[in-house]
Amino acid sequence: MKRNKITIIGAGSVGATCAHWAASKELGDIVLFDVVEGIPQGKALDLMQAAPVEGYDCNIMGTNNYEDTAGSDIAVITAGIPRKPGMSREELIGTNSKIVSEAAKNIAVHSPNAFIIVVTNPLDVMVYAAYKASGFSSKRVFGMAGVLDSARFRTFIALELGVSFEDVSAFVMGGHGDEMVPLVRYSYAGGIPIDKLISKERIDAIVERTRKGGAEIINHLKNGSAYYAPSASVIQMAEAVLKNKKRILPVAAYLNGEYGEKDLYFGVPAIIGGDGIEKVIEIDINEDERAALKKSIQSVRDVLVMLDY
Ligand code: TXD
Numbered sequence: 001m002k003r004n005k006i007t008i009i010g011a012g013s014v015g016a017t018c019a020h021w022a023a024s025k026e027l028g029d030i031v032l033f034d035v036v037e038g039i040p041q042g043k044a045l046d047l048m049q050a051a052p053v054e055g056y057d058c059n060i061m062g063t064n065n066y067e068d069t070a071g072s073d074i075a076v077i078t079a080g081i082p083r084k085p086g087m088s089r090e091e092l093i094g095t096n097s098k099i100v101s102e103a104a105k106n107i108a109v110h111s112p113n114a115f116i117i118v119v120t121n122p123l124d125v126m127v128y129a130a131y132k133a134s135g136f137s138s139k140r141v142f143g144m145a146g147v148l149d150s151a152r153f154r155t156f157i158a159l160e161l162g163v164s165f166e167d168v169s170a171f172v173m174g175g176h177g178d179e180m181v182p183l184v185r186y187s188y189a190g191g192i193p194i195d196k197l198i199s200k201e202r203i204d205a206i207v208e209r210t211r212k213g214g215a216e217i218i219n220h221l222k223n224g225s226a227y228y229a230p231s232a233s234v235i236q237m238a239e240a241v242l243k244n245k246k247r248i249l250p251v252a253a254y255l256n257g258e259y260g261e262k263d264l265y266f267g268v269p270a271i272i273g274g275d276g277i278e279k280v281i282e283i284d285i286n287e288d289e290r291a292a293l294k295k296s297i298q299s300v301r302d303v304l305v306m307l308d309y
Pocket residue numbers: 009010011012013014015033034035036039078079080081082083092096099102103118119120121122123144145148176224225226227230
């Protein structure tokens with residue numbers, strides 16, 4: 001029986017750590033691709049040599065040649081340049097859109113049946129670029145941001161309450177930028193709405209920290225951005241597809257009328273399974289949430305118009 005094949009484009013911090021999580025979950029054989037010679041080969045070999053210790057069976061190879069990615073089931077695009085302190089995600093668009101489009105075209109040629117998960121920033125617009133460049137159905141091209149932003153939100157809620165991370169469910173909608181919308185009304189700890197457990201001021205502070213979650217880490221690292229939680233989030237999405245789990249996850253999905261928007265990738269809850277994005281879920285939102293989402297949509301559209309494709 002054939003194993004799943006997972007290609008990761010960009011063997012930097014997020015890409016290599018995606019390979020690490022995917023291997024530890026034994027999701028399939030892994031190909032790490034990068035334009036820099038030696039880096040993907042070295043990291044892949046190193047990771048494969050952890051297999052006897054960790055007990056996973058998957059082949060992990062590094063390459064600079066797209067032909068080695070042929071026949072992949074999942075392709076994750078992390079290639080690009082990351083933010084530096086003080087930089088917005090939007091400032092990356094010129095360089096990253098070329099890199100992402102080139103990656104998506106190569107995936108389409110070598111792995112015509114793959115699902116593409118885009119990670120590169122500015123996320124919502126880069127997914128759009130990958131969708132256009134690949135020519136794939138929008139069900140098969142989506143972006144990771146909401147799982148990460150929600151994981152940050154859930155982490156801060158659990159820390160605030162001093163309870164298990166596992167018991168906190170919460171999610172963040174919207175674009176992957178400072179206007180993202182953490183949905184307090186849809187956030188629970190052990191099934192109890194968080195506004196019954198945490199004061200309004202503290203919730204406001206947690207929402208703000210969530211929105212700035214990426215920058216907080218960049219400010220610590222100085223050279224590079226977050227990668228452990230981002231890559232874990234990517235692999236959760238890949239697993240949902242490969243195992244046809246039908247998970248409900250917040251994902252940058254193509255909107256074709258949902259939430260009143262068309263021809264836009266935007267963070268919304270969706271069912272992710274063996275067919276990719278199987279359904280975008282439209283939740284009930286109140287006036288304040290609608291206004292916040294509008295702002296977030298506008299900020300994605302403002303960057304989308306800069307996309308040259
Ligand atoms: O929530 C999210 N979506 C994100 C997004 C969370 C974390 C990081 N986010 C973004 O992912 C970040 O802003 C960047 O745009 C990407 C990748 O972040 P990472 O931290 O992994 O960046 P690195 O370590 O610089 O790795 C990028 C790699 C590096 O090895 C380059 O040599 C390679 O990309 N690269 C390429 N690979 C293939 N093809 C081309 N053309 C190419 N150009 C650069």
